[in-house]
Amino acid sequence: MSPGGPAATVMRSERRAPGQGLLLVAPALLALGALTLYPTLWVGWLSLQRRIPIFGVERFEGLGNYIFLATDPRFWKAAQVTLVFTVASVALELVGGVLVALALRGQRAGARVGLSFLLLAWALPSVVTAKLFEWLYNPAAGLVNFLLGGVALNWLGDPRLALPGLILADVWRTLPFVTVLCYARLLAIPVELYEAAQMDGAGAVATFTRITLPLLRRILLIAVLFRTLDALRSFDLMFVLTGGGPAGTTETLTVYAYRSLFQAVQLGLGSAVGVVVFALVMLVAWGYLRALRHEGLAA
Amino acid sequence: MLAEFEAAHPGIRVKAEVLPWTSDEQRQFLVINLEGGQPGFDVMMLDCIWVPEFARAGWILDLTPGITPDELAAHFPSAVEAGTYRGRTWALPWIMNVGLLYYRSDLLGRYGFRPPATYVEMLEQIRVIRAGEKNRKLEGYLWQGKQYEGLVVNVLEGLWADGTTLVGEDGRIFPDPERAEQVLRFMRMLIDTGASPGWVTAGDEEVTRRAFGNGEAVFLRSWPYAVDMFEKPGSPVRGKVGLAPLPSHEAGRRAPGSTGGAHLAITRQTLHPAEALELARFLTSPRAQRAMTASGATKPTRMALYHEPELVRASPNLPRIHDLTLAGRTRPVTPYYVMMSTTLQPELSAALVKVKTPARSVADARRRLDFFLRDLQE
Numbered sequence: 001m002s003p004g005g006p007a008a009t010v011m012r013s014e015r016r017a018p019g020q021g022l023l024l025v026a027p028a029l030l031a032l033g034a035l036t037l038y039p040t041l042w043v044g045w046l047s048l049q050r051r052i053p054i055f056g057v058e059r060f061e062g063l064g065n066y067i068f069l070a071t072d073p074r075f076w077k078a079a080q081v082t083l084v085f086t087v088a089s090v091a092l093e094l095v096g097g098v099l100v101a102l103a104l105r106g107q108r109a110g111a112r113v114g115l116s117f118l119l120l121a122w123a124l125p126s127v128v129t130a131k132l133f134e135w136l137y138n139p140a141a142g143l144v145n146f147l148l149g150g151v152a153l154n155w156l157g158d159p160r161l162a163l164p165g166l167i168l169a170d171v172w173r174t175l176p177f178v179t180v181l182c183y184a185r186l187l188a189i190p191v192e193l194y195e196a197a198q199m200d201g202a203g204a205v206a207t208f209t210r211i212t213l214p215l216l217r218r219i220l221l222i223a224v225l226f227r228t229l230d231a232l233r234s235f236d237l238m239f240v241l242t243g244g245g246p247a248g249t250t251e252t253l254t255v256y257a258y259r260s261l262f263q264a265v266q267l268g269l270g271s272a273v274g275v276v277v278f279a280l281v282m283l284v285a286w287g288y289l290r291a292l293r294h295e296g297l298a299a
Numbered sequence: 300m301l302a303e304f305e306a307a308h309p310g311i312r313v314k315a316e317v318l319p320w321t322s323d324e325q326r327q328f329l330v331i332n333l334e335g336g337q338p339g340f341d342v343m344m345l346d347c348i349w350v351p352e353f354a355r356a357g358w359i360l361d362l363t364p365g366i367t368p369d370e371l372a373a374h375f376p377s378a379v380e381a382g383t384y385r386g387r388t389w390a391l392p393w394i395m396n397v398g399l400l401y402y403r404s405d406l407l408g409r410y411g412f413r414p415p416a417t418y419v420e421m422l423e424q425i426r427v428i429r430a431g432e433k434n435r436k437l438e439g440y441l442w443q444g445k446q447y448e449g450l451v452v453n454v455l456e457g458l459w460a461d462g463t464t465l466v467g468e469d470g471r472i473f474p475d476p477e478r479a480e481q482v483l484r485f486m487r488m489l490i491d492t493g494a495s496p497g498w499v500t501a502g503d504e505e506v507t508r509r510a511f512g513n514g515e516a517v518f519l520r521s522w523p524y525a526v527d528m529f530e531k532p533g534s535p536v537r538g539k540v541g542l543a544p545l546p547s548h549e550a551g552r553r554a555p556g557s558t559g560g561a562h563l564a565i566t567r568q569t570l571h572p573a574e575a576l577e578l579a580r581f582l583t584s585p586r587a588q589r590a591m592t593a594s595g596a597t598k599p600t601r602m603a604l605y606h607e608p609e610l611v612r613a614s615p616n617l618p619r620i621h622d623l624t625l626a627g628r629t630r631p632v633t634p635y636y637v638m639m640s641t642t643l644q645p646e647l648s649a650a651l652v653k654v655k656t657p658a659r660s661v662a663d664a665r666r667r668l669d670f671f672l673r674d675l676q677e
Contacts, residue, residue, distance in 0.1 A: 050674070053334055054356040055634065057674050068670060073663075074645065139498035140510055157445065157501025159652045245446020246500050247649035262327045263641040264671055 040278065046271035054265045065272035075273070077248055078256040081163060082280075085252060086231035089170045093227055094220060096171060097178025102212070104179070105186045115183065118176035126173070130240035133169040137241075156242050159249040166237055166250055173237075174230070178223045185219040186212070218295055225288040232281055253277050300590060304581045311574045322346050322448070326637070333358040338566045341575040342582075345390055345562050347381035347629070348636045354389040355634040359564040363387040365576050373585075374600040377558045377629045384632065390562035391583045392600035394591075397620070397627040398456055398556030401511060401519040401529070404541035406432070414543035418460070418485070421518060421546050425494050428517055438516040440489060441507040444499040446648035451640045452557045453520065454647050455630060457482040460547045460554035465639075466631040472639060472668055476661050483650040483657035485548075490651070500652050512536060520545060522559070523598050523620045542619050544626060555628035560600065592617075598624075635672060642668050 050061040069075045100118070104111040124132075136144045137155035145151050155165040189212070197207045235254040238244060244251030244259070251259075253273055261270030301313045318325045326349060332338045333356070345353060353359045366388050371379045378392035402414050406428050415421035425439035443449035455465050461482050467474025489495040499507070504521060511519035512528060514535040519525075529540045547554035563579040565572060581587060588599035592610055598620060604610060605621035630636060643664050650660035 052675070054330075054352060055675050072667075074667070138506070139496070139501065140515065152497075154498040154501060157498050157652070159654050162501075242501075243445065243447045244645065245648045246652040247446070247654040248645035249654070251645065259641050262330060263323075264638045265330070266671060 043271045043274050043278075046267055047275045049268045051267040052265055053267060061268060065269045068269065069272055069276070074248055074251070075253075075256060078251045078253045079276075081248075081250060082232060082234075082252045082254075084163065085167060085170070085234065086228060089167045089174070089231050090224060090227045092167070092171045093175050093178050094224065096175045097223070098182050098216065098220075100175065100179045101182035101186055102208075104183055111183070115176075115180065118179055121173055122176040124173070126236035127240055129169060129173050130237050133165070133172075133237075134241055137165055157246055159247050162242055162246060162250045166241060169237055169241070170231070170234065174227060178220075178227070181219050181223050182216055185216055189215050221288065221292055221295060225285070225292070228284055228288070229281055232284065233277065253280075300582065300587055304578060307581075308574075308577065311571075311577070313578060316340060318344075329353075333566065336568065338568055340566065341569040341571055342563055342565055342579050344393065345564050347378070347558075347560050347562055348640075350382050350390045350562055350564065351384040351632055352634040352637060353564065354384040354387075358567055359389050360567055360569065360572060360575075361387050362389060362391070362565065362576065366391070373603060375558070375602060375624055375627075377624075377627055378560060378562075378600040381558070381560070381629045381632060382562045384634070390564040391579050392560065393563050393583050393588075394561040394597045395600045395624055396522050396524075396559035396598065397624040398452060398520060398522065398545060398559075399620075399623045400543045400545050401521060401525065402541050402543055403514075403517050403536065403539055405539040406517055407541070414541060415546050417550050418546045418548055422492075422494055425517055436515055438496045438510065439494040440518040440520070441502065441511055441516045442495065442499055442520040443502055443504060443507060444486070444490075444495075444648075444651050445501050445503045445506075446644050447503060448640055448644070449503055450647050450651075451643050452559070452630070454482065454486070454643075456520075456545055456554065456557055457486060459628060460545060460552070461485075462549070462552060464631075466633065470633070470672075472643070472665060473661050476658075476665075479661050480657040483647070483660065487651060487653065487657070500648070514539075523616075523624075524596060526616050526620070527595050527614060542616055542623065544623060553626065555626055556623060558624065558627040558629050635675065638671055639668060642671065 047065055048060060048062060049058065050064060051058050104114050121129075134156070136142050139145065139152060139154045139157070142155070144155065145153055153161060155161050193211055194207065197211055202210065233254055234252060235258065238250045238252055238255055239258070242250045244255045254277060257270050257273035257277065260266045260273060264270075301315060305311060305313055318328055325344075326346070329338075329343060329345075329349075332340075333353070345359075350359075354361075371388065371392075374392040375395060378395055379388075382388055382390040382392055400414065407414065407424065410424070410427055410431060412424045412427075415424055421440065429437055429439065442453050444453065458464055458479060461478055463475045463478040463482075466472055473479045490497055490499065502510075504525075507519055508521055508525045508528070510516055511521075512525070512534060526540070526542065528534065529536050531537065545554045545556050563582060565575040565579060569575050583600070585601055585604065588601050589604055589607070589610065591597050592599050592604055593613065595614075598617075599605070602621060602625070605617045611617050631639070633639070646655070646660040646664040646667075649655040650657045655663070
């Protein structure tokens with residue numbers, strides 16, 4: 001790094017008219033404010049009301065909706081389902097994504113075809129994926145039970161199997177995302193590193209834990225951030241496949257919010273759930289941003 | 300059909316808007332647009348269970364002044380009832396549906412059985428037929444146990460078959476909680492004893508229709524739409540399917556099937572109320588309903604069409620479906636129906652898959668609904 005370079009850049013930018021930077025980002029900030037901040041605040045305000053527009057009920061309720069949520073077993077069940085779903089599917093996607101990326105790296109010729117097939121799964125609209133899995137999980141004629149040796153597992157109707165079934169469907173759908181990220185990073189690792197490791201007599205495990213994994217770390221952090229936020233908000237898979245059933249064992253917070261908002265038309269209650277999901281997502285995002293900053297990946 | 304309407308009514312142009320396939324999404328679309336106050340459409344199709352809710356919300360026009368009672372008399376009374384709220388007409392009946400029992404007439408005939416009048420008879424027939432057929436893949440009774448509106452309908456029919464109901468005179472659900480628990484216990488027992496396969500807890504109309512259509516079950520509870528599919532050339536059950544009323548829990552007691560269907564309503568904000576009513580009238584006319592019936596898929600709300608020779612030739616079960624529909628009963632006609640149903644769905648499902656006892660499910664559903672309805676009793 002030449003001594004004059006970066007410092008000179010900083011000097012120049014400080015000589016700009018004050019507020020010029022703000023002026024430049026103002027349109028973006030305005031758009032963000034209109035599209036994000038305003039609805040967020042509005043939902044927060046709604047969550048403090050008892051509002052059932054269809055029936056003309058509209059009054060301030062304070063924390064009543066939150067108190068109802070706190071004492072509602074169905075809400076806690078939805079929170080639990082959301083967390084289990086998020087942790088399990090993100091963990092499986094990370095492990096699976098890395099493994100598939102490693103397998104693809106070894107065979108550059110086949111990798112392109114393999115990647116295209118994988119991306120197909122990721123490119124499918126969720127509703128199509130959901131319908132596909134409805135067929136795969138069909139207890140009488142589905143492929144999954146056939147592959148398991150003709151068992152008669154009631155995937156979507158058994159409270160013990162429905163959530164694992166959804167997690168598997170989600171892993172199938174989003175594993176390619178992690179794979180592609182990792183594969184791209186793997187290609188960028190200089191071959192010399194591996195040659196050196198080989199000369200030093202490092203085995204496959206040591207090579208993986210000492211070289212590959214540390215170099216994948218940053219990209220994995222980014223993958224985790226994206227996937228966790230997605231999983232916390234996931235809605236379409238469960239909505240189409242199980243409708244939250246059986247017995248609410250696959251009802252996530254967003255499905256709960258949807259049911260409150262559009263079916264029970266409890267705008268206040270549904271908004272309160274929205275606020276909870278929002279807080280959860282912000283919390284996770286904040287945690288990851290801290291981690292990324294630690295890695296030097298974010299300002 | 301719209302082209303024909305436009306030709307007959309110069310000066311009126313109709314634009315059709317296709318809504319999402321599922322009922323849930325259609326309702327969401329309508330609720331958002333109507334709540335926004337600028338719906339952008341005049342005539343809309345409503346699932347019959349939404350009519351009182353939309354009427355109470357002030358979203359649809361009171362059609363009473365423009366409709367004579369004679370006009371409505373040609374439709375099934377239960378369809379007219381579903382379009383009526385506070386004694387006024389809010390929507391015109393368009394498409395009809397009723398819950399009924401499909402049975403394998405070949406299998407029942409082989410063992411000398413008639414369609415079962417009670418569940419006890421049905422269970423006995425299932426036992427004998429399955430023992431005699433020695434076909435491990437042959438299931439007994441299929442119904443819809445997935446967590447969705449269909450489950451509420453199945454439970455409702457179970458309650459009626461037991462002589463009780465879902466909404467009491469005072470507007471509370473489960474006026475007779477013990478009866479309701481008993482009905483839920485019975486449905487669990489169907490699964491426990493193998494009379495119904497375990498997977499009915501994930502079964503909706505299509506899943507169960509396909510299994511029965513593949514010849515994999517003796518009995519199926521479903522809607523009339525399936526009958527033409529069973530009779531299609533190449534269907535494994537072609538010519539082997541009969542239609543009967545749902546069984547009851549007690550000999551001599553009627554067990555009505557739930558009626559369903561769609562109505563046409565007009566938005567309150569419409570700029571063209573007269574033209575919109577004209578269109579709704581046209582689409583629900585004998586002529587239009589005849590064309591829809593002839594094309595298969597839907598059944599009409601006009602009773603006379605079920606006996607028209609030409610339609611009956613194409614679909615010989617029509618007169619039978621007429622009788623079953625006439626004996627049917629509407630789901631509770633209340634603005635809170637959707638709210639009730641969505642509250643009930645996970646609770647009923649929990650009882651079926653044994654996450655909760657029936658008593659717990661019934662109590663939890665009541666408590667939750669009380670919170671929702673707190674300010675709403677009329």
